[in-house]
Amino acid sequence: MITKILIATLSMAGISGLLAIILVIAERYLANYGECKITINNQKDLIVKGGSTLLSTLNSQKIFLPSACGGRGTCAYCKCKVIDGVGPLLPTEEPLLNKQEIENQIRLACQVKVKQDMLIEIPEELFNIKEFETRVTLIQDLTHDIKLVRLQLIEPYEIFFKAGQYVQLITAPYAGVKESVSRAYSVASASHEHDHVDLMIRLVPEGICTTWVHNYLNENERVKIIGPMGDFYLRDGEGEIIMVAGGSGMAPIVSLLEKISKEDIERKVTYFFGAVRKKDLFYIDEMRNLENEIGNFTFIPALSAPEPEDNWDGETGLITEPLDRYLSRSDNATSQAYLCGSPGMINACINVFVKHGITRDRIFNDPFA
Ligand code: FES
Structure with missing residues (x-):
C-alpha cells in the first residue's frame, strides 16, 4: 500500500515537474506576444x-x-x-x-x-535616471575585501545626485558568466562633484558583480552605470544626526558627511561604524579630517571581535551596544537616524533607536539588497 502511495506521489511530482518545464520552454520559444x-x-x-x-x-x-x-x-x-x-x-x-x-x-x-x-x-x-558611460580611473584596496572604484563620467559627462543615493553598476561578461548583470552601489563621492562617482564594493563570495569588480575589472576599462536612484538622503531638521554603518555601508555616509561639511550644516553629527577586527576598519584618516572640518562631528568606530594584536582600546561589541549606551544618555527628541548596512544590522539598530524614543519617521535606512 505504502509503495503504491509512494509511486503515485512520485508520478504526480514527475508530471508536475514535466509540465513546469514544458511551460517554461513554451514561454521562451513558442510564445510570441508581438x-x-x-x-x-x-x-x-x-x-x-x-x-x-x-x-x-x-x-x-x-x-x-x-x-x-x-x-x-x-x-x-x-x-x-x-x-x-x-x-x-x-x-x-x-x-x-x-x-x-x-x-x-x-x-x-x-x-x-x-x-x-x-x-x-x-x-x-x-525620467531623470540616465545611463552613463564611464571609465575606471582608480581601483584601490580599502580593506582585504573592500575596494574603492572611481568611475569618471564620459557620456553624459555630469551627474547630479543627492548625497546618499545609489547607482546601478552593469557588469561585463567574464569567465563563465555570459550575461551582464546590474547591482546597486551607493555613491561615496561628494554630491557637489559631478564628473565622477566613487563606489565601495565588498567582495561577496560567489557574487557575480563583486567577483567581476575584484578579480576582472581593471583601470581604464569602460563601464556603464544607471542612476541616480534611491530615497536615502539628508532630511531637513534641527536635531542631531546619528549615523550607523558597517562595511561598505560606509559609502553613502561619506557622501552625506561631505555634504554636511561643504554646506556648513550646523547640526550635531555622530557616526557609529561597526567592524569585526582592526583589519576591517578603513577611512579612519578621512573621518578624523572630517571631524576637524565639521563643527560638531564625532566618529565612533567599534570592533565586535578585536584580535589581541589589534591593541584596540576603542568601543567593542556589536554596533548596537555602543549605540545603546550613547542613546541612553543623549537627548533624542529631535534626532534623526541614518543607517546603511546589512538588513540584520539595520533592524537591530532600528529597535535600539525606537527604544530610545526616535520614532520610525525619523529613521532612514539603506539596506544592502
Ligand atoms: S528589481 Fe524588482 S525586486 Fe529588485
Whole structure:
C-alpha cells in the first residue's frame, strides 16, 4: 500500500515537474506576444516587443526604474502601478507588497511580463535616471575585501545626485558568466562633484558583480552605470544626526558627511561604524579630517571581535551596544537616524533607536539588497 502511495506521489511530482518545464520552454520559444503598447502616465506611448519583464522592457527604452537587486525579486525597489494589461499577482511578488499596495495595483516590474498593451504609472522624477558611460580611473584596496572604484563620467559627462543615493553598476561578461548583470552601489563621492562617482564594493563570495569588480575589472576599462536612484538622503531638521554603518555601508555616509561639511550644516553629527577586527576598519584618516572640518562631528568606530594584536582600546561589541549606551544618555527628541548596512544590522539598530524614543519617521535606512 505504502509503495503504491509512494509511486503515485512520485508520478504526480514527475508530471508536475514535466509540465513546469514544458511551460517554461513554451514561454521562451513558442510564445510570441508581438508588439505591445505601454502607456506611461497617460502621456507617453512606447511600442515594444512583448515577452520580457516590464523592468527590462522599460530599460531597453531608456526608462529606468530603481532596482537594487538586478531584477531578482528581492529588493522591492522596482514597484510601479500597473493599471491595465497584467495578470494576477505572482507568488514572487506577494511577500514584497503590502495590502494597501496590492489594492493600489502596485506590482514589481521585474516580475511581471509585457504580454499585451499595458497602462502604467511611474513617478515623473524617474525620467531623470540616465545611463552613463564611464571609465575606471582608480581601483584601490580599502580593506582585504573592500575596494574603492572611481568611475569618471564620459557620456553624459555630469551627474547630479543627492548625497546618499545609489547607482546601478552593469557588469561585463567574464569567465563563465555570459550575461551582464546590474547591482546597486551607493555613491561615496561628494554630491557637489559631478564628473565622477566613487563606489565601495565588498567582495561577496560567489557574487557575480563583486567577483567581476575584484578579480576582472581593471583601470581604464569602460563601464556603464544607471542612476541616480534611491530615497536615502539628508532630511531637513534641527536635531542631531546619528549615523550607523558597517562595511561598505560606509559609502553613502561619506557622501552625506561631505555634504554636511561643504554646506556648513550646523547640526550635531555622530557616526557609529561597526567592524569585526582592526583589519576591517578603513577611512579612519578621512573621518578624523572630517571631524576637524565639521563643527560638531564625532566618529565612533567599534570592533565586535578585536584580535589581541589589534591593541584596540576603542568601543567593542556589536554596533548596537555602543549605540545603546550613547542613546541612553543623549537627548533624542529631535534626532534623526541614518543607517546603511546589512538588513540584520539595520533592524537591530532600528529597535535600539525606537527604544530610545526616535520614532520610525525619523529613521532612514539603506539596506544592502
Ligand atoms: S528589481 Fe524588482 S525586486 Fe529588485
